[in-house]
Amino acid sequence: SKEENAIEKFKEVQEAYEVLSDDQKRAQYDQFGHAGANQGFGGFGGGGDFGGGFGFEDIFSSFFGGGGGRRRDPNAPRQGADLQYQVTLDFEEAIFGKELNVEIPVEDPCDTCKGSGAKPGTSKETCKHCSGSGQVSVEQNTPFGRIVNRQACGHCSGTGQIIKEKCTTCHGSGKVRKRKKINVKIPAGIDNGQQIRVSGKGEAGVNGGPAGDLYVVVHVRNHEFFEREGDHIICEMPLTFAQMALGAEVEVPTVHGKVKLKIPAGTQTGTEFRLKGKGAPNV
Known part of the structure; x- marks a missing residue:
């Protein structure tokens, strides 16, 4: 019925207002859209579209221009x-x-x-359509009434300035x-x-x-011989049965050159020996 539709619409408007007036929910909407804004409280019916094709996002874009209400100077220096x-x-x-x-x-x-x-020899002119602001006002009907929204000027692409005579080298982009x-x-x-x-x-x-x-x-x-684990360099050294059983002195390859290592008698397969300072520097 019309009464039920009116109640549902009122609930949707009320929930939208809750998001608008709550900094945390507003931040969730800015980052995740309506799914984030709806987290933790009643949803808008899978996106919360209002009758007549006017949706949840439209409310926020009408109030905040899709960017949280921030207005950036189009001519400000940017990295x-x-x-x-x-x-x-x-x-x-x-x-x-x-x-x-x-x-x-x-x-x-x-x-x-x-x-x-x-x-060269010419200069940019102030856009007459936006008076150099880079933005123009657009009226839009919402459940809250008629709202004026700000958007980038299409004549100057939001720069606030018009190039009458473009540079022949960069064709007006200012970059090569x-x-x-x-x-x-x-x-x-x-x-x-x-x-x-x-x-x-x-x-x-x-x-x-x-x-x-x-x-x-x-x-x-x-590498053919070495593997790295953090700052440590691992090298597998093959030994004969006699070297492991009786002990021996062997030359071990490292990235810093060959180093002599004493193998004690009775060494088992898989035994690890540490050569201090022969790994990788710590960054």
Whole structure:
């Protein structure tokens, strides 16, 4: 009946209000959507759509623009994106460290326009549609009434500025793709899967912001004789029955060179001997 529908709709609106007014539930919605917001209290019927195609998410987007109400200055400096580079080392190179010169593709500020995207001698103009704010107001009908929502301006792509004459080198992007040589110092003792952060060697920043970082991910090749367990290096040493029964002095290979080791009489198969300081450095 109409009365039952009205009651159900009122419950949905009431629960939506609870989420809006509760910081913890609001944070859950920002991170997980309506599934997170509904955790621990009555749900919205599998997503809680209101009649007429207006859903739970629409309420939040109307109030908060889909981003928790945060308004970011489109012309504010922003850090560039981080980059990742994969490198493969020999076993000994990982133990003792190595200095590498790597060449990576990056986007750097255009030298012709100095990163502005505009043709030299010209400048960007303030977008008339959003008055330079990068956002425009859009009215939307909700169960709470007519609400004004803010969204990115489609004329300037949310930048607040229009380029009338684009730079012919970067075609208005303000960036050019190039390959850059970077010196990377691999520390001694690095292990397989570890990564090194090279600060400021990622993509160029936006609007004068700092560049991102470069992360070098290290892969280590297997060795013919040695295995690594943390900072320890394991080597299996074959011995004759006589050497184990009577004892002997043998030469043991290590990554630091051969070392003499005394095998006591009566040594059993699987016995471990520790050679201090012959493993990997601790990073």
